[in-house]
Amino acid sequence: MPEHKAASRLRLSGLCFLLQILNILLFAGFVRYSPESSSSLCSPQLNCSRRNQDSGFQHPRFRDVHLQVLLGFGLLVAFLGRYGPGSVAISILIVSFAIQWAILIQGFLYFLNGKIYVGARSMVSADFCTAAVLISSGAVLGRVNPVQMLLLALLEVTLCTLNEYILLSLMGVSDSGRSLTVHTFGAYFGLMVSRILHQPHMDKRKREDQQNTGHQADVFAVVGTIYLWIFWPSFTSATSVHDNAEPWAVLNTYFSLVASTIATFILSPVLYKESTPRMVQIQDATLAGAAVMGMAGEMLVTPFGALITGFLAGLICPLGFRFFTPVLQSRLKIQDTCGVHNVHGLPGILGALLGMLLTLLATADTYGDRLELVFPLVAQGSRTAADQALLQLCALPLTLLLATLGGCLTGAVLKIKALRSPPDKGNLENTGLWEEQVDKEGCDPRTSGKEPGISTLV
């Protein structure tokens, strides 16, 4: 039935066309570049009013934009080792749409009265949203088709922006490196979607032997790890670096990376039979060490705090892979293709708890002038450190709630039959690319031993 096949092939094409035309129309109607006097745009958005008072503000802008795609692509590189080039094509499509949607939805939230003014900072913010989508996709990769993925991206961008708006703008929570709004939100959103999409009677096909591609997967993990070491500290601090202050967020992230890497070398021989960890495990530890510094990165005033936190994150991540992922799969029926729960979820929560603790201890003595930058409301006297800490603490369950509810909703939408199983087998062809890649390239070798079936939704 070649006609059916052609029809199915053109389905994604047509959908993309309609969505992009819609995007262009919405952009034409609402989005403008921010006027030259850029201070005006910043006030409501991104909680950046406090930044503008800093005279060193003007210079990082270009860099911010320069970095805006880096975050998303850092994740891409990290995933690449596991899924191969085929999956990257779809991921780039998702990124392309998610960036536009994030700008639109942020704009509608922040600029209620008329035009949306975009600039370097809104691009950075849009990219953080895109990163959350990529994290979520890591949980369901291999079990959704591109059309479902697009829908997932649209819904998640909306909810993620909403969560960010509530936390950063309404509650005044300090989360410059996005431990909560990106890492935790993305991980639990993806896990819930994965739970809803779980199909009990799927055939548990045997995976091919992964020895063949072990070498290539390792090569990608090397590239991914180096990429993360080089660029991640800049992500974490994209919205918190000031030219006139020592870049604590950057330094803390480096120390955290260092310690989490060492933790993997300590734990890996205990948990597995290998004397040295595989590169993909080191890459996961690097991600976990960076995720845990999202919120606390600019709050930590001593390097050893970063060393301890990174060390803990580096211990949690392999422990989670060894003991928690199997429980998730067998008991809770949550399949976590990339282990995002261990790499983003748990470290994100740990980072948020640490951030709360540090906020409690924040005084003008320890922070000095920096207090104004990290906790502007506390520095201005409109809020005590304890109040701020309470809000930081409340932000965690709120984020978890929004992520799980949103994930349930999105999963339910993705299960709609029209999306899931098209009349012909054309959709199989679409997902076939994914499935084949996942099978061939080898998903995470640790989870694959436990649960062989990366199944398609036919």
Place this chain on the structure above:
Amino acid sequence: MPEHKAASRLRLSGLCFLLQILNILLFAGFVRYSPESSSSLCSPQLNCSRRNQDSGFQHPRFRDVHLQVLLGFGLLVAFLGRYGPGSVAISILIVSFAIQWAILIQGFLYFLNGKIYVGARSMVSADFCTAAVLISSGAVLGRVNPVQMLLLALLEVTLCTLNEYILLSLMGVSDSGRSLTVHTFGAYFGLMVSRILHQPHMDKRKREDQQNTGHQADVFAVVGTIYLWIFWPSFTSATSVHDNAEPWAVLNTYFSLVASTIATFILSPVLYKESTPRMVQIQDATLAGAAVMGMAGEMLVTPFGALITGFLAGLICPLGFRFFTPVLQSRLKIQDTCGVHNVHGLPGILGALLGMLLTLLATADTYGDRLELVFPLVAQGSRTAADQALLQLCALPLTLLLATLGGCLTGAVLKIKALRSPPDKGNLENTGLWEEQVDKEGCDPRTSGKEPGISTLV
């Protein structure tokens, strides 16, 4: 005949030695670092007088130099997926010579009276020239030997610099991202050389099956695409970013990349049998989306303009590959190994036309203070917007004329028998490396189906 072989092997070596000694002597005689008071060097060169009045001028300099090799190497990475490491060795040699020649020739044009003063900006300018050479080489790759390539580089650097001098300095055309002087010039120059080198009676050898290397080519295309997304927006704006203004050129380029990527996902299933485009097609779309923003990047005042333009570029590029490249090959006898006509040529022309249109619409109202930066002569009142638009329009046929004439001339020189077919078969050995690489790595899979013969000039 081992002696012949050795002689041929040493031919390139000896030529490089002579050329480099000559370069060192010319540098020793003429080239100096610019004196500390750097404002003096800038006035005649690179049309940068207008930049100096910007107080934010001093900071981008280091970054400019940092970026200077990025442009060329971005192209290298992009080509890498198609030609393999062997061809990169020669390309790096070409880059090494082209940078030196570009500095010398620019210097002779701009500093007629004595010493050539180089600095960060002349390095950037030299690198733009090198990029044009790399683009041209993409059209003839696999059909010229290294000695011919060196000669091509020398001639093209001369003509490209001349073109740039006429356009930017004499005519005052605004082309900060080099849609015309790099993308259009490089593409049509290379195509004309390819036409002249066409040999009707070449054996049309069968290409090997490319299935083997399909995976690796895709991996390279992933790396190339990510590289372009990360670094290209910085190239486009290398000479146009100001610390005190929102980086419109960067933002516009991002929006253009996003839209052209999506366009590929829309058109690819229509034109080909695959449901998702191959990574190499996404990479081409990324390049096209960036090339089209070269001139208009700093002129567009609304994001949706960039979305539309990028979308069009993303449509033109695969359409060109599908319908235009076969016509070029069969009717016009122009073989375009890498499809530079679709990736650089057509988008460059589109970008130039858009730039002309935008110039026509330029008023102080829409641009504000930015008018001084984008169209200094219009802002100073010495020229009307319509005059500027007319000059921008004239720049296009002028560039095409210079590129085609220069390409004809260069092709004729490269056809000289001494270069083309050395007395022994040593040259075969030289080109063998290329040919084998091209055959093995797989050139562009779309063109290869139409015209199997990547032939050597023996």
Place this chain on the structure above:
Amino acid sequence: MPEHKAASRLRLSGLCFLLQILNILLFAGFVRYSPESSSSLCSPQLNCSRRNQDSGFQHPRFRDVHLQVLLGFGLLVAFLGRYGPGSVAISILIVSFAIQWAILIQGFLYFLNGKIYVGARSMVSADFCTAAVLISSGAVLGRVNPVQMLLLALLEVTLCTLNEYILLSLMGVSDSGRSLTVHTFGAYFGLMVSRILHQPHMDKRKREDQQNTGHQADVFAVVGTIYLWIFWPSFTSATSVHDNAEPWAVLNTYFSLVASTIATFILSPVLYKESTPRMVQIQDATLAGAAVMGMAGEMLVTPFGALITGFLAGLICPLGFRFFTPVLQSRLKIQDTCGVHNVHGLPGILGALLGMLLTLLATADTYGDRLELVFPLVAQGSRTAADQALLQLCALPLTLLLATLGGCLTGAVLKIKALRSPPDKGNLENTGLWEEQVDKEGCDPRTSGKEPGISTLV
């Protein structure tokens, strides 16, 4: 004997655990972030008092940190092509520890009275130390086990920091790109360790045919070369770029890279049978061209000087591989796995000699205001140019002396039986990873022809 194996496997794990706990305790006890008024920390350390007077000082800081891991990872990428992902895992462990140790030991040297204040600049300095460790490891790779490697790192970091302290702080030597303190020190330290670890009766096992992996090694060399071209000029100038001055160090490094690359194309066909050099040779030339500019980069006042120096370095490097490495191996019993003597050692010495010569010629006429930046003591009149040149000259034998003595000492420690041959064969398993990688991935193809045995220390 699975128990023995497990015990051996846990040895590295336990050692890492103890060392990291110790690091955390030391950091908790001594290391703090530098207070906001950052000028105070800078005065004794890194010879940077002279930098602070430059008003452009504040901006490069973030970039410095951003670059801090680049240097080490640049080397990693460069080695990657030869040793494969397996060796990178251990290298990342070494980097993780070396950075912490370098900060501690620098701190103890520079801040004798109490707390160690870290900031962006101490991270950069720590990273330079880490680079020296990586260079040394290039000489002994494949013949030491991870535990020995950790010990080597600890000892080398100590001695390297001491050498740097004597040269930069006590003697006031100008070595901003670390020709002496990183390249020369690292190379000769590693060579001496290699000499001491030499075992005459090792079995000279036959290497596998390397044809299989030749393509992949070339791919990595392409990535490594491009990485070096892009990022290395920034390393060389990490501590010497000023926003208000043209970045001579960067420009000189580019010119040097260009010339050394061309030199490889000239010499390679003469020395070997191939008409074009292999990518790994181009990568070595790039490293040599950068190493030679370490000290002289900010002193050279004319571009042609950089062209000549880079050209010489590009000639020395392949000549060393062809004629010097075999002599080292057969006569001096020094096995140089990666050829660090040709890539870092000889160019480093050449760079130091050139720096001395240029110091002798330094006058206020040629340098202008820049004299204050390059030779602050000369500019202040407390030292003549000849005195400075004498000190620069003395720094070379001093560095060589410290490196060789330190290498002997370290080699002797590594030979301790407890480290070398554990009671069981577990250690074999550890080194097996290395050996296998080296065998498979192919070490340097040029040295491998001469001395086949990359042997393990069992």
